[in-house]
């Protein structure tokens with residue numbers, strides 16, 4: 001099986017046409033059963049918005065440290081994490097920290113303190129307040145415009161997913177009407193020292209939530225998806241595309257018919273000091289949505305927020321905010 005059979009490229013430009021929707025849903029369903037990953041083109045998010053999103057994000061990450069510190073993550077506040085910890089820890093693996101820093105905001109991060117406090121009685125990243133860099137000036141408006149667009153796209157992908165599973169298109173709507181999604185930028189900084197044994201740009205993991213829509217720099221490479229036990233396949237990097245993958249909750253929702261697949265970001269070749277940026281949007285259900293496998297009763301399910309927060313805590317110690 002070639003990589004594009006395992007992670008197919010799907011053109012969704014005709015998705016407003018009813019007949020074409022059925023065909024797209026079928027292609028998405030097949031991809032989600034096989035690898036849980038697909039690449040979309042023709043998604044309708046303007047290239048100009050994506051380019052600006054990339055350039056403000058890159059400008060931010062390459063600011064002097066003293067300036068970046070102003071938005072550093074602290075108790076109660078999201079922002080910049082210099083070290084994301086060890087992603088592979090979420091699966092119980094012990095490896096050195098990932099070679100990555102991240103900046104993230106949540107759709108819930110602008111609510112007032114009391115409202116955020118109500119989003120689950122446990123520590124969870126979506127309860128943190130957003131903080132925005134002052135420079136570059138266009139950072140915040142661009143991130144907000146991008147967030148709005150990618151959220152709409154993710155909603156439509158969920159409608160197509162529902163169709164693929166033989167459900168009503170709006171089946172997932174009331175499970176995502178107060179979603180706790182996040183928009184994150186991963187900055188894989190230049191590697192000027194040899195990584196430690198087992199140390200990666202981003203360790204092997206599965207995503208937690210519903211689905212992830214990821215922008216990646218397409219001339220860098222590094223994102224790999226696992227096939228079988230130890231066969232890592234490069235994800236096709238196509239200019240103007242997004243990588244879509246389903247998370248654990250979506251897989252649980254389908255009773256395992258769809259798969260949430262392990263992926264990682266490997267280091268560049270020795271001596272290659274190029275940085276790499278990726279920007280995932282994690283579409284995560286309402287914190288109180290009950291996720292039970294299709295056809296099972298709610299008491300067979302888990303509470304989405306409790307489940308995601310428990311997995312998150314294995315990566316980021318709760319006392320780090």
Ligand SMILES: O=C(O)CCC(=O)C(=O)O
Pocket residue numbers: 186202207214216223263264265277278280
């Ligand atoms: O950087 C990438 O291409 C993948 C990032 C990723 O898997 C994640 O942030 O969950």
Ligand SMILES: [Fe+2]
Pocket residue numbers: 205206207263
């Ligand atoms: Fe991921």
